[in-house]
Amino acid sequence: MIISGKELSARMKADMAAEVAALGTKYGRVPHLVVLLVGDDPGSVSYVTGKAKACDAVGIRNTTIRRPADTTEEEVLRIIAELNADEGVDGILVQLPLPRHISEERVIAAIGREKDVDGFHPLNVAALWMKQPCTLPCTPKGILRMLHTAGVELEGRRAVVVGRSNIVGLPVAKLLLDANATVTVAHSRTRGLADVTRGAEILVVAIGRPRFITGDMISEGAVVIDVGVNRDPETGRLCGDVDFETASSKASYITPVPGGVGPMTIACLMENTIECFRRKKER
Numbered sequence: 716m717i718i719s720g721k722e723l724s725a726r727m728k729a730d731m732a733a734e735v736a737a738l739g740t741k742y743g744r745v746p747h748l749v750v751l752l753v754g755d756d757p758g759s760v761s762y763v764t765g766k767a768k769a770c771d772a773v774g775i776r777n778t779t780i781r782r783p784a785d786t787t788e789e790e791v792l793r794i795i796a797e798l799n800a801d802e803g804v805d806g807i808l809v810q811l812p813l814p815r816h817i818s819e820e821r822v823i824a825a826i827g828r829e830k831d832v833d834g835f836h837p838l839n840v841a842a843l844w845m846k847q848p849c850t851l852p853c854t855p856k857g858i859l860r861m862l863h864t865a866g867v868e869l870e871g872r873r874a875v876v877v878g879r880s881n882i883v884g885l886p887v888a889k890l891l892l893d894a895n896a897t898v899t900v901a902h903s904r905t906r907g908l909a910d911v912t913r914g915a916e917i918l919v920v921a922i923g924r925p926r927f928i929t930g931d932m933i934s935e936g937a938v939v940i941d942v943g944v945n946r947d948p949e950t951g952r953l954c955g956d957v958d959f960e961t962a963s964s965k966a967s968y969i970t971p972v973p974g975g976v977g978p979m980t981i982a983c984l985m986e987n988t989i990e991c992f993r994r995k996k997e998r
């Protein structure tokens with residue numbers, strides 16, 4: 716069975732469109748997301764375009780600020796300070812990765828916590844790990860939503876996360892743990908990785924290597940969530956971290972690439988933007 720992020724995200728966006736329209740009537744303006752893109756990495760440009768399109772579909776006001784790759788860190792911090800102070804801005808997203816001369820850590824920490832729609836700010840990360848109210852990072856949130864919607868039971872089950880990034884691997888492991896799964900975090904240095912992944916009832920793969928996880932590394936009936944967005948080195952087409960052909964004959968549920976986790980990440984970004992707006996208006 717394929718878990719379609721495309722279909723689920725379309726339903727979420729339709730619901731949010733109605734919600735945003737009602738918020739506009741109630742408060743005299745709609746939520747406003749500002750995306751800052753530094754440089755012209757093709758992947759980042761395409762993500763940012765996707766975000767703007769989704770905002771338009773949901774009715775969220777959106778602004779994209781583009782700056783060249785040689786923009787200084789001071790200039791980026793100045794833009795963020797301005798957006799923090801702007802009452803008409805509800806969410807700020809700085810597209811990652813940033814050019815190497817700019818500290819992602821300093822930039823993320825500079826975003827006002829209450830406008831951090833990515834959930835990357837240190838205070839939001841701390842709140843997640845302490846089970847306090849927080850903005851959840853979009854990709855992990857989208858993954859948990861897909862599992863829930865597909866009716867996948869997590870409690871007491873063996874989940875393996877391949878990848879340990881701050882954006883996906885670590886927070887998704889924490890959310891699975893909070894759902895009472897038994898979680899193993901594996902990564903590029905894990906010895907006997909295939910034995911570890913074969914032990915998974917739920918397998919989340921976010922390692923960033925095309926078709927890295929093959930059918931023989933998956934146990935019969937596992938639920939497979941593929942977070943990868945790669946170019947297939949042979950065909951040049953978009954592909955995941957999981958080899959869909961061999962994996963889908965073993966899995967009970969699997970997410971495709973494209974049309975799986977990606978659209979859910981964007982839908983959850985829309986949700987987070989609405990949440991930030993509501994918290995501001997309703998506090």
Ligand code: GUN
Pocket residue numbers: 808809810811812833853854882
């Ligand atoms: N680059 C890749 N994924 C993400 C994300 O979720 N948020 C931001 N800001 N940049 C990214």
